Amino acid sequence: MKRLNIFPGKYRLPAIVAGMLLAMSACTKNFELYNTDNTGVPNGMLEADFYNLSYLKTATMAIYNFSGGGDPNSFQVQQNLNADCFSGYMASATPFNGGRNNLSYFMMTGWNGEAFKVGYVNVMSNVALLRQSNIPKDFPAVWAVAQIVQVTAMSRVTDIYGPIPYSKAGTAKTNIDYDSQQDVYARFFKELDTANATLRDFIASGKTLPFKFGDFDLVYNADFTKWLQFSNSLRLRLAMHVINADAALAKAEAEKALDPAKGGVITGNDGNMNVRIPGAGYTNPLVFIAQNWNDILINASLQCYLTGYKDPRISKYMSKSTDAAIPSQYVGIRLGAVTGSNSKNDYVGYSALNYQDGVFSLNTPVQLMTAAEVYFLRAEAALNNFANAGGTAQDLYEKGINTSLDQWHVADANYVNSTNKPDAYVDPKNAQNNLPSPSDITVKWDESADKAHKQERISTQKWLAMFPEGQEAWTEFRRTGYPKLFPVAVNNSNNTISTTLQVRRLPFPQNEYNTNNAAVTKAIGLLSKPSDDGGTALWWDKR
Numbered sequence: 001m002k003r004l005n006i007f008p009g010k011y012r013l014p015a016i017v018a019g020m021l022l023a024m025s026a027c028t029k030n031f032e033l034y035n036t037d038n039t040g041v042p043n044g045m046l047e048a049d050f051y052n053l054s055y056l057k058t059a060t061m062a063i064y065n066f067s068g069g070g071d072p073n074s075f076q077v078q079q080n081l082n083a084d085c086f087s088g089y090m091a092s093a094t095p096f097n098g099g100r101n102n103l104s105y106f107m108m109t110g111w112n113g114e115a116f117k118v119g120y121v122n123v124m125s126n127v128a129l130l131r132q133s134n135i136p137k138d139f140p141a142v143w144a145v146a147q148i149v150q151v152t153a154m155s156r157v158t159d160i161y162g163p164i165p166y167s168k169a170g171t172a173k174t175n176i177d178y179d180s181q182q183d184v185y186a187r188f189f190k191e192l193d194t195a196n197a198t199l200r201d202f203i204a205s206g207k208t209l210p211f212k213f214g215d216f217d218l219v220y221n222a223d224f225t226k227w228l229q230f231s232n233s234l235r236l237r238l239a240m241h242v243i244n245a246d247a248a249l250a251k252a253e254a255e256k257a258l259d260p261a262k263g264g265v266i267t268g269n270d271g272n273m274n275v276r277i278p279g280a281g282y283t284n285p286l287v288f289i290a291q292n293w294n295d296i297l298i299n300a301s302l303q304c305y306l307t308g309y310k311d312p313r314i315s316k317y318m319s320k321s322t323d324a325a326i327p328s329q330y331v332g333i334r335l336g337a338v339t340g341s342n343s344k345n346d347y348v349g350y351s352a353l354n355y356q357d358g359v360f361s362l363n364t365p366v367q368l369m370t371a372a373e374v375y376f377l378r379a380e381a382a383l384n385n386f387a388n389a390g391g392t393a394q395d396l397y398e399k400g401i402n403t404s405l406d407q408w409h410v411a412d413a414n415y416v417n418s419t420n421k422p423d424a425y426v427d428p429k430n431a432q433n434n435l436p437s438p439s440d441i442t443v444k445w446d447e448s449a450d451k452a453h454k455q456e457r458i459s460t461q462k463w464l465a466m467f468p469e470g471q472e473a474w475t476e477f478r479r480t481g482y483p484k485l486f487p488v489a490v491n492n493s494n495n496t497i498s499t500t501l502q503v504r505r506l507p508f509p510q511n512e513y514n515t516n517n518a519a520v521t522k523a524i525g526l527l528s529k530p531s532d533d534g535g536t537a538l539w540w541d542k543r
Contacts, residue, residue, distance in 0.1 A: 059149050062119075082102055090470065099338055127149065144196075163184070196231050200263055231263075233265040236377050287355055290360075305464060313410055322349040333347050370403075372462075415443060417443070479543070
């Protein structure tokens with residue numbers, strides 16, 4: 001069984017990043033050029049453009065860091081042993097570093113830089129190479145998709161670290177300045193403005209591309225209308241991220257995203273942002289880690305919400321325990337409960353991602369956004385009296401639930417009226433881990449409830465619907481405080497991370513200190529407090 005190398009050197013961000021960043025021009029440079037349509041194919045360019053489109057394909061896969069052509073170890077430390085666990089979805093029975101690792105808040109230097117590395121080496125560099133080709137000028141709609149892919153990927157990176165190099169990426173080999181997260185978000189919205197205008201113009205023109213873009217489009221098979229709807233949905237997601245930091249900006253961007261004249265948002269499961277597995281040599285990395293290494297299992301928080309609510313999705317999300325001492329039960333692991341090699345065997349048979357029944361397989365497309373999430377975002381928009389939400393908070397909330405049930409083919413008309421509550425946690429092997437129910441929130445909407453309880457309902461059901469995409473789930477938990485998650489069983493952070501508030505971000509990569517020291521040191525001053533640790537809140541994190 002292949003195992004994750006815990007030593008920092010293996011995951012150190014290569015110095016090649018600086019060279020790749022140098023190849024990038026400012027992200028909004030030549031916007032007017034990229035918006036210029038073209039009716040013909042320049043002589044001699046089509047063959048080259050086919051080659052260049054491989055950069056877009058690679059960048060799209062790198063958002064979630066596919067196994068196969070890359071290394072599943074990379075995804076494991078980019079997301080799985082970080083956000084997937086901090087979100088309350090996953091936990092591990094493997095005692096990495098003797099049980100002292102990110103899952104017990106001992107933040108591993110060798111793990112914490114992987115998301116940064118993947119964002120720049122595998123996404124930004126490939127988009128930069130595409131920018132240097134003739135694609136932006138000759139086929140601006142394709143370039144618009146690349147811009148959307150970049151915003152999708154880099155929004156995840158900034159939501160992990162906070163300030164990142166963005167506007168000045170590519171302007172120097174060293175001392176590449178970081179932007180504040182506030183400025184990064186402002187740039188995202190401008191880039192989406194450009195991409196969306198391009199897509200609307202292309203769709204309205206009725207033109208088609210003179211080649212099979214679907215061969216390179218792993219999401220929507222060259223359906224630019226669906227790309228436009230995803231882009232608007234992404235804008236809505238990012239707008240709601242910042243609502244506690246800049247309410248006016250959140251309102252303006254959310255209403256723009258929801259404006260029917262802008263192309264609409266995702267409304268059905270056929271519009272879900274799922275990245276398909278491109279073929280032999282590639283696998284879904286989360287399933288690979290669960291199935292081949294048994295390195296990731298279900299978190300106690302997720303289990304207790306699903307079992308308490310008698311949620312019909314439970315048999316889709318998780319398998320029953322295989323431990324002979326606790327056979328055929330749905331039982332998760334509390335984060336931080338595995339404290340050493342002697343405790344591993346106590347937990348390896350607890351519930352896992354349900355690949356056993358074929359629900360998840362190595363070829364399952366990677367889910368990054370669903371119609372259900374968009375309905376919950378719209379419900380929150382309605383709760384805040386934003387224009388164009390398209391219904392009441394209750395209507396949109398219930399639509400989100402039923403859309404998720406439809407996605408998983410477990411339709412249940414009674415679920416939206418359930419008054420069940422999340423279960424208490426009982427660890428069959430260690431009563432010291434037992435905890436009372438994390439919340440008394442029910443599924444059934446209560447119009448008489450205060451705004452906080454309405455928000456908790458929306459956020460809790462959105463969290464259940466976004467499974468297994470832990471990066472966005474962790475972001476939403478940090479932003480809203482919901483769902484209420486069990487605290488870590490053992491906190492090894494040396495008082496840098498609150499057991500109550502939980503992990504707020506990852507520290508900057510060690511390689512940035514080694515190769516970009518002046519800039520990263522300055523970036524620490526852009527944080528909510530000058531402390532580069534896991535307990536420091538991001539700009540939008542006002543909880």
